[in-house]
Each structure stands twice: as structure tokens, then as C-alpha cells.
Amino acid sequence: KNEVEQSPQNLTAQEGEFITINCSYSVGISALHWLQQHPGGGIVSLFMLSSGKKKHGRLIATINIQEKHSSLHITASHPRDSAVYICAVSGFAGGGADGLTFGKGTHLIIQP
């Protein structure tokens, strides 16, 4: 079983701040996903990573395969970024036929 740990669990920041959310996992994977979940809403896939770094707008995701660690960064944060950010991994033995194993999520609040 893959243990997926996220930190912090809760984060409150001021508008404009640079945000970092971390994710670590215990077993080698084929891909790591960063997902966004708004209250009462569904899950939106932000990134799927297997190596290196990806950028989309103000969001940047990095992964270090050797260290089994990934980070999600938000630059120039805005109140609309407030959501739960979930790290999930796939592609390992026991992962439910390429299903995802999820972390518990990081609850981010950006205050104006």
C-alpha cells in the first residue's frame, strides 16, 4: 500500500503570497496527480507528473522521483484559489488497477 502524506493540512495566507503544498509517498509510482476540490464541487485535475516540473498559469508542480516528493506552488495567490488541494499517486502494485491513492488534502484559504 502506498502512504501519501500531505503538508500542511490547513493553510491560511494573505492574497498575493507564494504558496507551497508538499506531498510525499512511500512506494515508487508511475505518476503523481495534483487535484483541486472546491467546497460542494467536484475534483478538477490540475497536473499529472512523472518527472520534472510543469507550469500552468500561476500554478507550478514539481516532482523528485528519487526522494518520492512533490510540491505544488501557487504564485500571486488570490481568494479564488481557496480550495482543497489533493495529491494522488498511481501506477504501483496494489493501487487498484491504475486507480489513484489519495492524500487527505490541504485546505487552503486565501484572505483578501
Add this chain to the structure above:
Amino acid sequence: GAGVSQSPRYKVAKRGQDVALRCDPISGHVSLFWYQQALGQGPEFLTYFQNEAQLDKSGLPSDRFFAERPEGSVSTLKIQRTQQEDSAVYLCASSLDPGYGYTFGSGTRLTVV
């Protein structure tokens, strides 16, 4: 359709009642997954279909839970004799191929009273 559609969005059931939750995946998506998300927790895997074949049901918590995808498109998750611990958001995700990522539905929030 353009996305994964789940219905109903909200369901309140009396304990002991049977419920059926529907997932309509993106057309052509071969893989379909069901997840259960308890309040304040990350989603947990329930079951996986490849077309109409249920290849993994190891996450189903009890024999009261049953899922089907008879024609390889729409899937139904059925919970018999609901219990309070079944209260959760049930998420459906589909994928053309997991190597290309997943698209999630908005979920069904089930409350058992």
C-alpha cells in the same frame, strides 16, 4: 458529454433504504472508477471498470455495495440497506487511458439519517 456527470448531486436516505448512484462518463472513456470520500478525508478507491468488465472491486467496504457498468458506458453504484457510516461523497472518474489522466464528476453527497 463534455464531462463526467453524476446524479443525483445530493441524496438523503433513511437507514435501511437502498440507493442507486449514477455515473455517466465521458464518451469513449474505457476506464471508470468509483471513490468514496468521507468528510475531511481524501477519496478512497472502491471499484474499477474497464469497459463493462469490473476488474477490481477490492475497495468495496461490504457486500451491501454493488457496482455495474453493463454496456461499458454508464455505471451505477448501488448500496443496499444503507447505514449511517455510508454517509460520504461518492466520486466517479473516467479515463481514456490512465496514462492520460482522469476526469472527475462532481460527486454525489449521500447522507443516511
